[in-house]
Amino acid sequence: MRNLGERIRSRAGGLSEGQKAVADYILHEYEKAAFLTAARLGAKVGVSESTVVRFAMALGYEGYPEMQQILQDMVRSKLTTVDRLLGSVDGLEEHESALGKVMQQDIDNIRHTLQETSLDSFEQAIELILNARRIHVTGLRSASSLAMFLAISLNWTMGNTQALVSGVEDWLEQLAGLSHNDLLIAISFPRYTRKTVEMAEFAATRGAPVLAITDSVMSPLAKHATVVLTARSAIDSYVDSFTAPLSLINAILTVLGQRAPDRTVAALARLEGDWRKYRVFWEG
Numbered sequence: 587m588r589n590l591g592e593r594i595r596s597r598a599g600g601l602s603e604g605q606k607a608v609a610d611y612i613l614h615e616y617e618k619a620a621f622l623t624a625a626r627l628g629a630k631v632g633v634s635e636s637t638v639v640r641f642a643m644a645l646g647y648e649g650y651p652e653m654q655q656i657l658q659d660m661v662r663s664k665l666t667t668v669d670r671l672l673g674s675v676d677g678l679e680e681h682e683s684a685l686g687k688v689m690q691q692d693i694d695n696i697r698h699t700l701q702e703t704s705l706d707s708f709e710q711a712i713e714l715i716l717n718a719r720r721i722h723v724t725g726l727r728s729a730s731s732l733a734m735f736l737a738i739s740l741n742w743t744m745g746n747t748q749a750l751v752s753g754v755e756d757w758l759e760q761l762a763g764l765s766h767n768d769l770l771i772a773i774s775f776p777r778y779t780r781k782t783v784e785m786a787e788f789a790a791t792r793g794a795p796v797l798a799i800t801d802s803v804m805s806p807l808a809k810h811a812t813v814v815l816t817a818r819s820a821i822d823s824y825v826d827s828f829t830a831p832l833s834l835i836n837a838i839l840t841v842l843g844q845r846a847p848d849r850t851v852a853a854l855a856r857l858e859g860d861w862r863k864y865r866v867f868w869e870g
Contacts, residue, residue, distance in 0.1 A: 590616075590656060593645045604633040605641040612657070620657035621822055624650040651698070658820055659802050688821055695818035695830040702816060703834070710813045711797050712841055715740070718769035718795075722761060724750040725773035726782050732773050732799070732831055739839050743846070743853040750785070757785055764794040773799045775819045775826050778806050786810040799831060 594609045601609060611631050612619045619627055624642075625635040642653040715721065721740060725733030730751035737749035750757055764770070770789035774782040783806045786796050790810040798811035801819050808814045817831040843850040861867060 590645075590653075597644060597646075601641070601644060602637070604631075604637040605644060607631045607633055608638055608641045616657055617661045620654065620661045621820065624654075655802075688823065688827075691821040692827055692829040695820070695827055696833050699817045699830040699834060702818075707813050707815055708837075708841075711815055711838065712845065714769050714795050714797055714813060715744075715771075715838070715842060716845060719746065719765075719767040721747040721769045721771065722750055722764075722789075723747060723771045723773070724754075724757070724782055724785050726752050726754075726779040728826060728828075729773045729775060729779070729782070732828055732835060733771075735832070736771065736773070736835050736839075739835075740842075742857060743843065743850045745853065757781070758788070761785065761788060761792075764789055764792040766793040766795070768794045769797060770794055771797045771799065772807055772811070773831070774805070774807055775801050775828075775831070783807055783810070799834065 591613060594613060598606070598609070608627065608631050611627070619630075622630065624638040628635045628638045631638075639650045642650040645653065647653040647656075721737075721744070723733045723737040723740070725731075733751050734749050737747050737751075741747040748760070750760060754760070761770070768789075770786065772782050772786040772789075778800075786798065786807050787810045789796050795812040796807075796810055798805065798807040798814045800807045800814065800816060802808075802816055803814055805814070805816075815834060817834045819826045819828065819831060821827040
């Protein structure tokens with residue numbers, strides 16, 4: 587909060603009365619402000635949405651989303667699920683459609699993720715996966731759903747992938763043989779799971795590359811990662827939105843299939859034969 591606070595204080599003399607009201611609210615209620623849209627923040631303060639946007643630009647940000655992301659990075663890992671639930675209930679007007687609101691936020695998360703994803707980092711992630719002897723994918727608690735999906739899908743075509751998900755207690759033993767030829771893919775979103783960060787740290791000390799899929803380069807996973815891919819996950823709810831992270835994972839899997847088409851087709855053909863033989867799917 588210090589850097590943002592310094593910006594506000596250094597530019598206070600040039601702010602309008604409405605902008606000063608926004609500044610005062612952020613300085614005193616920044617944990618709530620971090621997850622409010624510009625329109626909702628303006629309604630809280632009693633100013634227009636455009637006043638909030640102009641305030642962010644007056645502080646030197648390109649717009650409100652950039653300032654909001656900085657606020658979220660500062661506070662999201664400290665908020666409990668109860669805090670976030672109360673914030674979402676407090677911010678939801680009776681006439682608003684929760685269905686439309688949440689889906690629009692998911693759309694925004696995908697759009698921002700697309701804009702913010704480095705193509706160089708994405709390409710590096712693809713190369714790490716293609717060149718790995720063994721791949722371990724970890725994601726704990728709610729992120730285990732992403733880790734399982736990615737691990738299962740990778741193993742279909744590559745045959746070298748293991749999932750380390752919720753309930754894993756012997757991860758030290760499972761990662762004991764890690765070397766520079768292997769890869770750990772670590773997935774975590776606020777509030778970051780301590781064990782996931784510890785696995786990433788362990789892999790880095792063993793010389794194994796780490797691909798982090800997380801929400802920000804400020805994530806505790808980032809300092810242990812060889813490559814960081816970020817995806818937006820915040821919505822006005824007590825749960826995270828995994829729409830954008832899942833879309834990013836889908837893009838990874840799609841490109842991997844395109845890069846090794848012969849191997850992918852052969853592996854999937856074998857699987858299809860096994861699935862038919864053992865009647866895995868409903869056929870009516």
